[in-house]
Structures are given as C-alpha cells and as structure tokens.
Amino acid sequence: MTRALFIVDVQNDFTEGGALGVVGGAAVAAGISALLAAHAGEYGTIFASRDWHDEGNDNGGHFATDAAPDFVDSWPVHCVAGTAGADYHPAFDTAAVTFHIRKGQGKPAYSIFEGTGENGETVAQLLTERGVTDIDIVGIATDYCVRASALDALEHGQRVRVLRDLIAGVAAESSVAALAELGHAGAEIVDSAG
C-alpha cells in the first residue's frame, strides 16, 4: 500500500476573513499542520492544491461579476493568482508538501484532478507514477472541492478516506449530503489519527 495525502485549498480566501471564508477553516489549517507534524512520514506523497484564478475576467462564469453570487455555481471573486487571498493559510505548514497543484486558471475547477503541478504534470499522472493506491483527503470545502476531489480519486481507482475532523464546508446541509454521497460511492469517512 502506498498512501498519499490530498490537502485541498487551505487558502486565505477560504478561511475566516477571506473572500469566501468558511467557518472552521483556520482550525482545519492548524489541524492539518498537527497531522503533518506527527504523521507526514506515513504518506509517500503529499499534494496541496490551490484555487488559482485569473485576474480581470469571470473565469468562465465562476466569478459573479454582473449579479449576486448564488454560492452554488457563481461565487464572489476569490483566490486570484498571486494575491494574499490565494496564499496558503499561515497556520498550514507546507514544509512536507511534495507537489503544489494549481487549478482554476480561467475556469471553474473544483477537483484537485483538474489542476497541474509546477511542471504541468497532472495529478492522475503523478499518482500512477508513484504507485499510489490509497488517499487520505483533508481541506476545504467539504461540499465542493473536497467532494469533487474525493469522487475523482475513487474514479481513478484509489481507496479513499476523508478525515472528517480536518475538513470544513460552506454549508452544513450540503456538507452532510456530500459525506453521505462519498460514503455511498465507496469512501471511508474517518477521524484523523490525531
């Protein structure tokens, strides 16, 4: 078994005080750093993703520029490449990260599988090259990018665990629904090792 960790979108704009701040986001950032301090060595590869949108356009309708955002398909402007909002949250210690994945350049991108590494590699390629069989997933937001990343990981043939104490969602109802959906799809919903 070769286990990888996906750390999804632990960015300033998705945590308290950010453009699209999720309650509990800062605590998730700190909790992930604690997980890494104790258990980073158990992961053969650690991926961290960032939403990384273009400045000056609506990124394929992802940014609500003409009307109010519906918080389902259109969102306030967030995670514009190179801005403080797109940075990792300061409580997330990225020292153990193997691959930094960027997604959403000019278009909506919820799943980490839609992103690429610093040399243009896809996540699917990297998982295959590294013989990854199992993935733990943490990060933000449960009901959007965590959900989409977990579904794509299952689709890729991975055994998937979502660490439920290290995720935070946009809304309670859709987060509960997302975890139920992931459970039905074959993911395990577990507590982190702490």
Ligand SMILES: [Zn+2]
């Ligand atoms: Zn986005």
